[in-house]
Amino acid sequence: MDAVNIENLGKEYGSLKALSKVSMTIDEGAFFALLGPNGAGKSTLINILAGLTRATSGKAAVLGYDVRRQWRKSRYKLGVVPQELAYDPFFTVREMLTLQSGYFGLGAENRPWLDELIAALGLEDKVDSTMNHLSGGMKRRVLIAQALVHRPPVVILDEPTAGVDVALRRQLWEFIRALNREGHTIILTTHYLEEAESMCEQIAILDRGRVVALAPKDELLSRYSWRHLRLQLTPESAVVLPSTLEQKKEAAPQGELLLRLHREQDHIGEVLAALDQAGVKFSDLRIHEPGLTEVYTELTEADNHV
Numbered sequence: 001m002d003a004v005n006i007e008n009l010g011k012e013y014g015s016l017k018a019l020s021k022v023s024m025t026i027d028e029g030a031f032f033a034l035l036g037p038n039g040a041g042k043s044t045l046i047n048i049l050a051g052l053t054r055a056t057s058g059k060a061a062v063l064g065y066d067v068r069r070q071w072r073k074s075r076y077k078l079g080v081v082p083q084e085l086a087y088d089p090f091f092t093v094r095e096m097l098t099l100q101s102g103y104f105g106l107g108a109e110n111r112p113w114l115d116e117l118i119a120a121l122g123l124e125d126k127v128d129s130t131m132n133h134l135s136g137g138m139k140r141r142v143l144i145a146q147a148l149v150h151r152p153p154v155v156i157l158d159e160p161t162a163g164v165d166v167a168l169r170r171q172l173w174e175f176i177r178a179l180n181r182e183g184h185t186i187i188l189t190t191h192y193l194e195e196a197e198s199m200c201e202q203i204a205i206l207d208r209g210r211v212v213a214l215a216p217k218d219e220l221l222s223r224y225s226w227r228h229l230r231l232q233l234t235p236e237s238a239v240v241l242p243s244t245l246e247q248k249k250e251a252a253p254q255g256e257l258l259l260r261l262h263r264e265q266d267h268i269g270e271v272l273a274a275l276d277q278a279g280v281k282f283s284d285l286r287i288h289e290p291g292l293t294e295v296y297t298e299l300t301e302a303d304n305h306v
């Protein structure tokens, strides 16, 4: 069973196509990153899955339940941690969670689970504080707890670490990792690409409403053809390069040489031999392998240049 199945999903706001023919499946138990620049359509997609927005065309299902025709069931399978900190300022933490439990038809029998969530998120000292007395980080924890009151197997986190300090970010990641280990499917949007790279196995990149990449992370990274060789030149080094290498040169601070090399066609050994022959001398050498940032930039900027 797919955790999420999306087929040819489209959403139009007047003449604006927020989503165009978006298709993807997310496996049960996956740790999935949904990436893309502002306006790419990530929130629209999340809102459609949560039943808050209606798609113009296509369909989507959560654990087999159509988000429109079987809204109640699909919504029950889904926990959404919103990006914005929206809450009633005068409710206490416990009231927030109890109320949310009630929306899912859960009463006192759910209290042990709420207590577990409160403990897991380090909210014990705050259960009786009203929301307006909590720090931003604490509010974010409450919103995460709130999304989990009904133990949803699929959890969407919309930029959970935006504006969160390093310590809390680390705690949140640990908590989210633990959820995933317990079998929850995690779908994450983030602008911190290094977080997506270290946490997620599957990556989708949206750009202006279209899927521009959808692949396991390793496969996506291996598709990128370039890496960089950076040399710290010594004062006696020659600076004139043979024309084959001159073409590969990129802007670098004085005293450094930066070459953009093709991962398959440019053999490091041959490049170093050519540099040696040209009299290029260096005291240090570093190879920078591409990461998600490079792949993302290439995919989301490629068509901006047209």
Ligand code: ADP
Residues within 6 Å of the ligand: 013, 016, 017, 018, 036, 037, 038, 039, 040, 041, 042, 043, 044, 045
């Ligand atoms: P993201 O979450 O990736 O930043 P959104 O899904 O919020 O992107 O937005 C996708 C596009 O749809 C944007 O161009 C945005 O301006 C537009 N959009 C989103 N919601 C609405 C709405 N309610 N009415 C009109 N346009 C909208």
